[in-house]
Amino acid sequence: xxxxxxxxxxxxxxxxxxxxxxxxxxxxxxxxxxxxxxxxxxxxxxxxxxxxxxxxxxxxxxxxxxxxxxxxxxxxxxxxxxxxxxxxxxxxxxxxxxxxxxxxxxxxxxxxxxxxxxxxxxxxxxxxxxxxxxxxxxxxxxxxxxxxxxxxxxxxxxxxxxxxxxxxxxxxxxxxxxxxxxxxxxxxxxxxxxxxxxxxxxxxxxxxxxxxxxxxxxxxxxxxxxxxxxxxxxxxxxxxxxxxxxxxxxxxxxxxxxxxxxxxxxxxxxxxxxxxxxxxxxxxxxxxxxxxxxxxxxxxxxxxxxxxxxxxxxxxxxxxxxxxxxxxxxxxxxxxxxx
Ligand code: NAP
Ligand code: F7E
Numbered sequence: 001x002x003x004x005x006x007x008x009x010x011x012x013x014x015x016x017x018x019x020x021x022x023x024x025x026x027x028x029x030x031x032x033x034x035x036x037x038x039x040x041x042x043x044x045x046x047x048x049x050x051x052x053x054x055x056x057x058x059x060x061x062x063x064x065x066x067x068x069x070x071x072x073x074x075x076x077x078x079x080x081x082x083x084x085x086x087x088x089x090x091x092x093x094x095x096x097x098x099x100x101x102x103x104x105x106x107x108x109x110x111x112x113x114x115x116x117x118x119x120x121x122x123x124x125x126x127x128x129x130x131x132x133x134x135x136x137x138x139x140x141x142x143x144x145x146x147x148x149x150x151x152x153x154x155x156x157x158x159x160x161x162x163x164x165x166x167x168x169x170x171x172x173x174x175x176x177x178x179x180x181x182x183x184x185x186x187x188x189x190x191x192x193x194x195x196x197x198x199x200x201x202x203x204x205x206x207x208x209x210x211x212x213x214x215x216x217x218x219x220x221x222x223x224x225x226x227x228x229x230x231x232x233x234x235x236x237x238x239x240x241x242x243x244x245x246x247x248x249x250x251x252x253x254x255x256x257x258x259x260x261x262x263x264x265x266x267x268x269x270x271x272x273x274x275x276x277x278x279x280x281x282x283x284x285x286x287x288x289x290x291x292x293x294x295x296x297x298x299x300x301x302x303x304x305x306x307x308x309x310x311x312x313x314x315x316x317x318x319x320x321x322x323x324x325x326x327x328x329x330x331x332x333x334x335x336x337x338x339x
Contacts, residue, residue: 002026002027002028003025003026003027003081003082004027004028004029004030004078004079004080004081004082005022005027005028005029005030005081005082005083005084006030006031006032006074006075006078006080006082006083007019007022007029007030007031007032007084007086008031008032008083008084008085008087008109008113009032009086009087009088009129010029010031010033010044010060010086011033011034011040011041011042011043011044012043012090012190013043013186013189013190013227014086014129014184014227014230014231015031015043015044015086016043016188017186017188017227017228018084018086018234018235019031019044019047019058020047020228021228021231021232021235022235023047023057025235027057028057028059029057029059030060030061030078030080031044031058031059031060031061032061032062032063032064032065032074032087033060033061033062033063034062034063034064035062041060044058048060061077061078065087065088065105065109065112065113066104066105066108066109066112067112068112068115068116071112071113071116072116072119075116075117075122076120076122079122080122081124081125082124082125082126082127082238083113083117083124083125083126084127084129084234084238085109085110085113085126085127085128087105087109088106088109088129088158089101089102089105089154090106090154090190091190091192091193092133092154092155092283093283094154095152095153095154095157096152096153096283099153102153102154102157103153103156103157103160105157106154106158106161107156107158107160107161108160109161110128110160110164111161111164113126114126114164114165114168114174114176117168117174118168118172118174125175125176125177125238125243126168126174126176126177127176127177127179127234127237127238128161128165128176128177128178128179129179129181129234130162130165130178130179130180130181130245131154131155131158132180132181132182132183132223132247132292133152133154133155133158133287133290134148134150134158134159134162134180135149135150135287135290136148136150136152136155137149137151137287137288139289140253140290140291140292141251141291141292141293142247142290142291142292142293143247143292143293144180144245144246144296148162151283151285151286151287152283152287162178162245165177165178166178166245169243174243175243176243177237177238177243177244177245177246178245178246179234179237179245179246179248180245180246180247180248181230181233181248181249182222182223182224182225182247182249182250182290182291183195183223183224183225183290184225184226184227184229184230184248185224185225185226185227185312185316186226186227186228186315186316187315187316187319187320187323188227189227189316194215194256194259195224195259195312195313195316196316197213197215198213198215198259198260198263199263199313199319199320200320201213201274202263202264202266202267202317202320203267203317203320203321203324204324205269205274206267206269206321207321207324209324211274212274212275213274213275213276214275214276214277214278214281215256215260215275215276215277215278216277216278216279216280216281216282216283217256217282217283217286218255218256218257218260219255219256219257219288220255220256220286220287220288221253221254221255221288221289221290221291222253222256222259222289222291223249223250223251223252223253223254223290223291223292224250224254224309224312225248225249225250225305225308225312226305226307226312226315229303229305229307230248233246233248233297236297236302237301240301246294246296246297246300246301247292247293247294247296248292248294248303249291249292249293249294249305250294250309251291251292251293251294251305252308252309253289253291254309258309259309259313260275262309262310262314263313263316263317266313266317267317
């Protein structure tokens with residue numbers, strides 16, 4: 001029997017890798033996409049087959065995680081076996097500018113989806129994209145037992161989503177799990193997250209198209225993993241006999257400064273010649289150090305992180321160099337880009 005999955009946030013970094021993984025396993029994949037005046041499906045265009053042609057296994061549906069009635073009609077139509085809830089306003093810095101919207105999407109979006117599942121009596125398994133940002137100021141290493149101490153509207157909204165996911169598991173017996181994922185990156189990472197901002201800049205500086213790179217706090221410590229490996233963990237969580245929550249991380253700590261150095265060194269440049277400080281990239285409250293303990297995921301799911309931060313930086317720089325050769329268009333610095 002072909003399994004059917006619904007992915008919210010399918011146009012994002014993780015959604016695109018997860019769609020690839022599920023299609024490779026023979027799933028029929030349905031994705032929720034937002035209507036926009038320009039195309040927003042660049043990360044999944046390579047997977048799309050016109051539904052008029054035979055063999056189409058990927059189907060896209062308009063909707064929005066702020067629109068509860070649409071979630072009901074969509075779930076009733078698709079009747080998925082597995083729901084992967086990835087849609088969110090996912091940028092921590094932006095969540096300070098748009099706290100209410102972040103609460104509406106990243107927080108309330110989850111209860112809308114869970115309630116839609118309950119209302120139509122759908123038998124499915126549910127994955128919630130929880131985040132290490134929920135740990136915030138709690139000192140590392142952080143595990144499933146570490147108390148939450150969020151430091152942003154984004155982190156607080158994810159804590160809400162975490163708890164409603166657990167509540168629907170306990171109250172209604174729904175197979176609902178939280179994957180508490182630490183930072184994971186890839187060539188498809190959004191351009192305003194620090195890793196991709198750095199690797200794009202390195203490619204442009206090397207090509208003579210950019211002279212400097214403005215960054216904020218270089219002392220922050222993160223545990224950066226590789227997104228294609230992290231979506232495997234999402235799938236494994238929904239295949240397990242028991243619904244429980246898992247930390248997914250590499251367990252290795254590097255500072256933003258380390259990542260910058262790895263990226264510049266990969267093309268033989270000294271980062272200190274190019275990187276400048278701009279306080280617009282600081283956050284009102286920072287998360288100083290996130291380093292996960294993924295023991296449970298390793299023992300119970302058999303999941304293992306393979307790509308670590310130095311190699312990840314190299315993969316991303318190489319990809320941005322290739323992209324630049326193909327595009328050939330110089331990067332224009334956008335004055336309103338506050339992220
Ligand atoms: P991303 O690249 O920012 O993708 C977010 C996705 O959510 C996009 O498809 C976006 O659609 C969609 N979305 C945003 N608002 C929406 C709305 N109102 N209605 C419907 N869809 C909406 O994020 P990601 O890195 O793939 O992360 C996936 C999930 O994991 C997110 O929930 C994120 O918070 C969480 N997470 C990420 C990390 C990480 O390090 N990447 C770590 C822990 C948890 P558009 O393309 O139209 O904008
Ligand atoms: O920042 C520092 C910044 O925006 C990482 C999201 O996927 O992971 C992500 O959240 C660090 C922070 O990711 C710049 O202050 C310095 O300490 O790449 P980021 P994030 O905030 O860790 C978690 C797990 C998620 O769940 C989120 O969805 O880098 N930093 N200078 C900078 N950050 C940015 N963006 N831009 C800078 O110029």
